[in-house]
Amino acid sequence: MKRIQILLMSTAYFLLVYAGIAVAMEPNEILQQVDARMQPRSYEMYRKLINVEPDGTSKEFVLYTVKKGQDKMVALFISPASEKGRATLRLGENMWLYIPNVGKPLRITSLQSVVGGVFNNSDILRLDFSAEYDALGMNEEGEQYVLELKAKNGSVAYDHLKMTVDAKSLLPLDIECYAASGMLIKTLHYSKIKDFGNGMVRPSMLETDSPLYKGYKSVMLFAKMQERELADEVFTLNYMSKVDELRQ
Template identity: 65%
Template sequence: MRQHRWSAWSGALVAAMLALSAPVALALDGDEILRQVDRRLNPESYEMYRKLINIEPDGRKKEFVLFSVKKGRDAMIALFLDPPSEKGRATLRLGDNMWLYIPNVGKPLRITSLQSVVGGVFNNADILGLDYSVEYKTEKAEQQGNNYLLDLKARTAAVAYDHLTMRVDRATLAPIEIEAYAASGLLIKTLRFKDIKDFGNGIKRPATMETDSPLYKGYKSVMIYANIKPRTLPDEVFTLDYLPRAGELR
């Protein structure tokens, strides 16, 4: 009888402990998932090459090649290498502030996140993108089969999109698709990530990002990534005075 009572009491205790721990075990830390997504996409400080392709409804294409460097959480430069008409142009982002340098024009010009220095569906916020966890916080995170679904809210009104829904592959922690919305709830664009590639240095991420928008029917833009690798740069590089010399970074 004592053995029976002990077994019953032990079983009840274990069941109670499991019940108490279950919510903790099942809870998802969306902000931590988002930070892991950022590190899967890029090192914190790096250099890379990208090709941007704008595709019009009639099939015509315009291509750009950019060399970019980023330092820490809020500093990035993108230098235009091609086409020849754009060569030497450079953009700088420091936090929410952005500038465009055009050779022989004088001092850099202020630009905004929703403008686009290349035209097409990608805007300056996409081209000079910071870590998602810098600009967004997670309002909801849930597991859906082999994916995580994150609902993200902009930390400030200066961010290009008011909120995002991000679908993340659970195995690789790489984004699969992002829907970007205005504060009104209007869908601005959808970003799709494809072609997982090993870039070395522990960087294994999508090599292609495509976007389209219900606001630009029939238009499509593609960003292809190459040669992503960690790089350490001094703070002086990310200044307006240095921007005309951005070509020296290659």
């Protein structure tokens, strides 16, 4: 009898605790958890971007990226040869592009695309979701949370997002990106969960498609993501021509 009592009490306790966590997790907290699971606060990584055209031909770009805190990021093109040495810098809402022959950084906008195809600059220089968006609402759909995110200001590339998050891992599965008019601009699909070391288990592939580019697809593959401490001065205009010196 006592065993049954203990079993019932334990079950009730775990149910209450589980329910309590679910209730206690506010949408913005979930968003912060998603950020924490997707990348360390300060890190370096390599990415390959692949633009696939409807006829199957593709073009690839390889970028070396470093990020610090919530608002500093720089990406250096290391392949193909025609793009090598180009660097993009983001400091909060400011973005610049450095082209070696031009020899000076030019201001660019988040909706432009330095690589062409479906990915734009904000996809390539994406800061933490919680730095750019507020979670206004959340629905639970089975094993998933569906977050309604609203841009914190007008400089963010997409006015609002609909983010589907795996409830167990708190990793994003799909993100629908909308303009202020309500038009769907693109959908991002995360997949291929991989262990990057130091407890960083996250998707290693991001695919995107867009109703604006019917038949086209862009893919981003992530590799060698690792924590790294960096000086603030790395994220300055004068350093953009020297980013390659950070690679080890």
